[in-house]
Amino acid sequence: MLQDSSRESAGGPCVGLFVSCLVDAMRPAIGFAAINLLEAAGCRVEVPLQQTCCGQPALNSGDLAGARQIAQHTIALLEPFQYVVVPSGSCAATIRVHYTELFHEDPVWRARAEALAARTHELLSFLVDIRGWLPKQVALPASATYHDSCSGLRELGIHAQPRRLLAAVEGLSLRPLEGNATCCGFGGMFCVKYAAISNAIVAEKAQSIEATGAELLLGGDLGCLMNLAGKLHRCGSRVRVFHTAEILAGMGDGPAIGEAT
Amino acid sequence: MSGARERLSFDARVRDALADPLLKVAIDRTTGNARTKRAAAMAAWPGFSSARELGRDIKDHVIAHLDHYLVQFERNARASGAQVHWALSGPEACDIVVAICRKAGARTVTRSKSMLGEEIGLPHALQEAAIERVETDLAEHIIQLAGDPPSHIIWPALHKTREQVAELFHAHHHDPGTLDSIEAMVASARRELRGRYLAADVGISGANFLIADTGAVCTVTNEGNAELTTTPPRVHIVTAGIEKLVPSCAHAMAMLRLLVRSATGAELTQYTTFHCGPKRAGDLDGPAEFHIVLIDGGRTRMLAEGLAEMLRCIRCGACLNHCVVYRQIGGHAYGSVYPGPMGSVLTPMLDGLPQSKDLPRACTLNGQCQEVCPVAIPLPTLLRGWRDRIWSTGLESVTVRQGFAVWRFLALHPALYRQASAMAVWMMAWFARGGWIARMPLAGGWTRYRDMPRPPRRPFIAQYRRRMPRP
Amino acid sequence: MSDARSTILSAIRAALGRRRGGSAMADEVTIAAEAEHLRARADATRPDRLRGGAENAFLERLVSPAVAATAERVASLSDFPAAVRRYLTAQGLASSVALQPHPDLLALDWSGIETHGQIGIDEPVAVGLALGAIAETGTLVFHSGPTSPTLFAFFPTHHIVAVETGRIWNWLEDYADAFAGCAQPRNVNLITGASGTTDIEGTLVRGAHGPGWLHVVLFGSAAPSPDRPVATDPPHFTSLDNVK
Numbered sequence: 001m002l003q004d005s006s007r008e009s010a011g012g013p014c015v016g017l018f019v020s021c022l023v024d025a026m027r028p029a030i031g032f033a034a035i036n037l038l039e040a041a042g043c044r045v046e047v048p049l050q051q052t053c054c055g056q057p058a059l060n061s062g063d064l065a066g067a068r069q070i071a072q073h074t075i076a077l078l079e080p081f082q083y084v085v086v087p088s089g090s091c092a093a094t095i096r097v098h099y100t101e102l103f104h105e106d107p108v109w110r111a112r113a114e115a116l117a118a119r120t121h122e123l124l125s126f127l128v129d130i131r132g133w134l135p136k137q138v139a140l141p142a143s144a145t146y147h148d149s150c151s152g153l154r155e156l157g158i159h160a161q162p163r164r165l166l167a168a169v170e171g172l173s174l175r176p177l178e179g180n181a182t183c184c185g186f187g188g189m190f191c192v193k194y195a196a197i198s199n200a201i202v203a204e205k206a207q208s209i210e211a212t213g214a215e216l217l218l219g220g221d222l223g224c225l226m227n228l229a230g231k232l233h234r235c236g237s238r239v240r241v242f243h244t245a246e247i248l249a250g251m252g253d254g255p256a257i258g259e260a261t
Numbered sequence: 262m263s264g265a266r267e268r269l270s271f272d273a274r275v276r277d278a279l280a281d282p283l284l285k286v287a288i289d290r291t292t293g294n295a296r297t298k299r300a301a302a303m304a305a306w307p308g309f310s311s312a313r314e315l316g317r318d319i320k321d322h323v324i325a326h327l328d329h330y331l332v333q334f335e336r337n338a339r340a341s342g343a344q345v346h347w348a349l350s351g352p353e354a355c356d357i358v359v360a361i362c363r364k365a366g367a368r369t370v371t372r373s374k375s376m377l378g379e380e381i382g383l384p385h386a387l388q389e390a391a392i393e394r395v396e397t398d399l400a401e402h403i404i405q406l407a408g409d410p411p412s413h414i415i416w417p418a419l420h421k422t423r424e425q426v427a428e429l430f431h432a433h434h435h436d437p438g439t440l441d442s443i444e445a446m447v448a449s450a451r452r453e454l455r456g457r458y459l460a461a462d463v464g465i466s467g468a469n470f471l472i473a474d475t476g477a478v479c480t481v482t483n484e485g486n487a488e489l490t491t492t493p494p495r496v497h498i499v500t501a502g503i504e505k506l507v508p509s510c511a512h513a514m515a516m517l518r519l520l521v522r523s524a525t526g527a528e529l530t531q532y533t534t535f536h537c538g539p540k541r542a543g544d545l546d547g548p549a550e551f552h553i554v555l556i557d558g559g560r561t562r563m564l565a566e567g568l569a570e571m572l573r574c575i576r577c578g579a580c581l582n583h584c585v586v587y588r589q590i591g592g593h594a595y596g597s598v599y600p601g602p603m604g605s606v607l608t609p610m611l612d613g614l615p616q617s618k619d620l621p622r623a624c625t626l627n628g629q630c631q632e633v634c635p636v637a638i639p640l641p642t643l644l645r646g647w648r649d650r651i652w653s654t655g656l657e658s659v660t661v662r663q664g665f666a667v668w669r670f671l672a673l674h675p676a677l678y679r680q681a682s683a684m685a686v687w688m689m690a691w692f693a694r695g696g697w698i699a700r701m702p703l704a705g706g707w708t709r710y711r712d713m714p715r716p717p718r719r720p721f722i723a724q725y726r727r728r729m730p731r732p
Numbered sequence: 733m734s735d736a737r738s739t740i741l742s743a744i745r746a747a748l749g750r751r752r753g754g755s756a757m758a759d760e761v762t763i764a765a766e767a768e769h770l771r772a773r774a775d776a777t778r779p780d781r782l783r784g785g786a787e788n789a790f791l792e793r794l795v796s797p798a799v800a801a802t803a804e805r806v807a808s809l810s811d812f813p814a815a816v817r818r819y820l821t822a823q824g825l826a827s828s829v830a831l832q833p834h835p836d837l838l839a840l841d842w843s844g845i846e847t848h849g850q851i852g853i854d855e856p857v858a859v860g861l862a863l864g865a866i867a868e869t870g871t872l873v874f875h876s877g878p879t880s881p882t883l884f885a886f887f888p889t890h891h892i893v894a895v896e897t898g899r900i901w902n903w904l905e906d907y908a909d910a911f912a913g914c915a916q917p918r919n920v921n922l923i924t925g926a927s928g929t930t931d932i933e934g935t936l937v938r939g940a941h942g943p944g945w946l947h948v949v950l951f952g953s954a955a956p957s958p959d960r961p962v963a964t965d966p967p968h969f970t971s972l973d974n975v976k
């Protein structure tokens with residue numbers, strides 16, 4: 001096992017970026033935006049290439065043995081870094097909150113999980129709370145509204161940070177969303193296993209988003225954003241959906257989720 | 262009616278619920294009101310979060326010394342003249358209640374709302390015993406007329422719109438009047454039930470709190486029907502879960518602040534009553550006999566099997582009002598007495614996990630229930646606990662287990678994982694039109710209702726490898 | 733059913749990991765100390781409700797939209813019959829009331845009003861005397877007994893209640909503490925406004941099964957005494973005089 005400080009460079013801290021399996025497969029732009037932002041915030045970024053999934057689907061399905069195996073893989077992979085940053089509230093919460101619970105009967109792995117948890121952060125909260133960073137000279141003349149994804153909001157307390165970051169984007173106006181803290185109905189496996197219920201929830205959410213009249217919908221978790229973007233598109237809405245990191249990295253003029261490149 | 266509904270599968274009940282446009286209207290009207298009022302009450306109470314910790318600690322203290330408090334309560338209740346009975350199960354409790362009614366020669370009983378009564382199947386037991394049951398709580402009166410089970414623990418008739426209530430009253434009330442407003446409907450129910458209070462032989466109520474140091478039973482109501490149910494008849498029977506204890510009246514007050522604000526947004530219900538023993542010498546009203554039936558009904562099993570935190574529940578209903586799933590499907594779709602998040606934790610214990618394995622899974626684990634719970638019950642954690650048990654006891658389908666096994670194998674073998682995900686995104690792209698996939702095999706759960714964004718040509722890690730030479 | 737009793741108690745002890753009489757069982761003194769500590773913590777969690785003193789706070793709460801009772805102040809209990817007459821006239825009610833059989837009420841001069849001691853289930857008006865009140869929540873306290881039958885507070889359509897200013901407790905717990913260790917009446921009724929229901933679409937409607945109107949007549953001046961705690965000097969309360 002490498003020591004915590006072994007990869008600290010002379011400059012900024014060494015950050016291991018865990019992009020999450022969904023960003024890896026569905027929206028690499030978020031991963032590249034995260035690299036840009038972390039470097040702008042003075043970090044040295046490394047992407048451990050052996051990363052797969054944090055194990056959340058197994059955890060939420062009751063497959064604890066499977067979740068533990070994947071957690072062990074991920075802990076071993078990520079523990080050399082001074083910080084681990086994840087551009088997803090729910091995956092960051094899996095590592096920060098649930099890994100330690102998984103090993104409550106295993107003192108060795110529990111200690112390793114706790115040590116990793118203490119150094120793991122969701123991207124937007126890391127930028128604000130740990131790095132004290134705000135974007136400079138990023139402009140996007142547009143109106144946007146914000147969905148607070150549940151895991152980030154309730155398990156990690158992420159609420160003010162994305163708003164502070166977005167307030168520093170020139171020309172971007174943020175409109176309040178009715179029910180901004182109400183679940184979008186994604187819920188991982190829930191959205192396919194109980195598709196009809198999930199649909200009823202996201203349909204209501206899509207209506208509230210439409211009602212804001214905003215051009216953009218922003219958030220911090222790709223799962224929820226894909227759910228919302230997919231529903232908005234199916235309903236014929238013209239609201240464009242981005243991960244907050246993409247906007248902050250100046251990629252807001254590029255294709256939104258579901259827009260052909 | 263309820264029986265037929267319960268025999269349907271969860272999916273079928275959900276389908277029925279989602280297809281009922283009036284149900285959604287009814288749910289939104291009541292839960293919307295409840296959320297707004299609760300939010301206002303909490304905004305006016307900066308001490309809420311410390312009060313909530315206190316509420317949690319009071320309940321945990323009682324549960325940690327439950328044997329002590331039960332014995333103390335029983336002693337004090339007996340000293341006040343109450344007769345205390347103990348029941349292991351719902352059926353046993355019903356037998357006790359029916360036996361008391363029979364001994365009293367009861368033909369008619371009035372009942373004020375108690376979810377525990379529903380839990381133990383008391384309405385059914387009274388019917389079997391040919392004892393007429395008159396529900397006096399307005400909502401219970403409505404669902405009794407409709408032949409429905411309750412759909413919410415605070416507002417059992419929440420699934421009925423005002424228009425549907427008017428229709429029911431019109432069909433059943435002796436003197437319904439015009440019924441053109443909610444006021445007129447309430448007045449009609451008042452007229453209808455007025456005469457029944459004095460005619461009842463036995464009054465049955467539940468308990469919000471059992472006060473250990475006095476032996477009193479606390480009920481909170483708004484309508485006044487509870488006192489009209491429990492005072493005139495010669496016999497008053499209380500059914501109570503053994504978890505309802507608090508050490509003293511002062512502790513009950515701290516719990517009341519939490520309960521009432523969380524339930525309705527009020528600060529105190531109109532009527533908070535402590536019932537202690539039968540009519541005293543010289544009293545001008547009150548029952549001659551006062552019975553308390555203390556019911557286990559799975560609660561000691563909850564204590565033993567990792568659900569002790571659920572025994573904190575004070576049945577405020579806030580978790581239902583804030584649950585996105587409940588707000589879409591309503592109470593009946595759950596197919597159990599207790600719906601919503603608290604119900605999804607309780608039902609597998611009460612009805613058995615195989616029959617209710619959908620409930621803990623039909624949840625997004627968004628955590629809003631825990632956030633609003635006035636006694637800080639970690640509902641998502643308890644629901645996860647049931648999911649673990651579903652998996653470990655083999656109740657999960659073979660297909661899902663096999664799928665997970667393959668996925669886990671890949672997640673533990675990064676090189677294979679890279680190949681598999683590259684292949685998956687490549688195949689998905691086949692089904693895309695422009696930036697979106699509208700239909701795709703094996704993704705029906707998703708694409709039936711929403712579009713799927715087209716994946717990139719290559720996953721992130723593959724792109725990163727190309728762009729950034731390894732350090 | 734003592735069988736069920738012992739089964740339940742031993743199941744609890746087993747679940748809590750204790751053996752009967754084992755050392756792990758906390759003793760009564762420890763449990764009581766823990767309970768008292770919890771009780772004490774409540775003080776810091778209460779809402780800010782007592783600005784302006786107990787009497788002020790009580791009246792304010794009582795007439796607030798949430799409680800929606802009406803209230804007035806009179807100098808002494810002997811002014812109560814006049815207040816009742818005024819209320820009956822203002823509401824256009826017949827001068828006939830069920831009078832709670834309390835000696836203090838029976839001793840008053842009720843001329844001009846027909847009073848009776850029996851109460852019917854459709855009684856239009858009952859007149860009563862509360863044991864006390866709680867400022868925090870705008871609540872009236874009744875203890876059932878020979879001079880205070882429970883149904884007087886539930887049968888009538890209009891309930892007119894006198895309560896003494898010196899008997900207003902600040903907080904819910906202060907009421908509880910005042911009677912801790914005392915013999916309990918059959919019923920303690922804490923009454924906060926007229927009966928109501930939200931059972932149809934969550935809309936509040938008054939006058940469900942209990943009274944539809946609650947009118948409170950506060951009499952006397954606040955005179956703190958050990959068993960009747962009062963917060964501070966109550967300021968003069970004029971704005972609510974004869975509130976309807």
Ligand code: SF4
Binds near residue numbers: 523579580581637
């Ligand atoms: S679980 Fe909590 S929020 Fe839900 S009913 Fe029980 S006490 Fe209320």
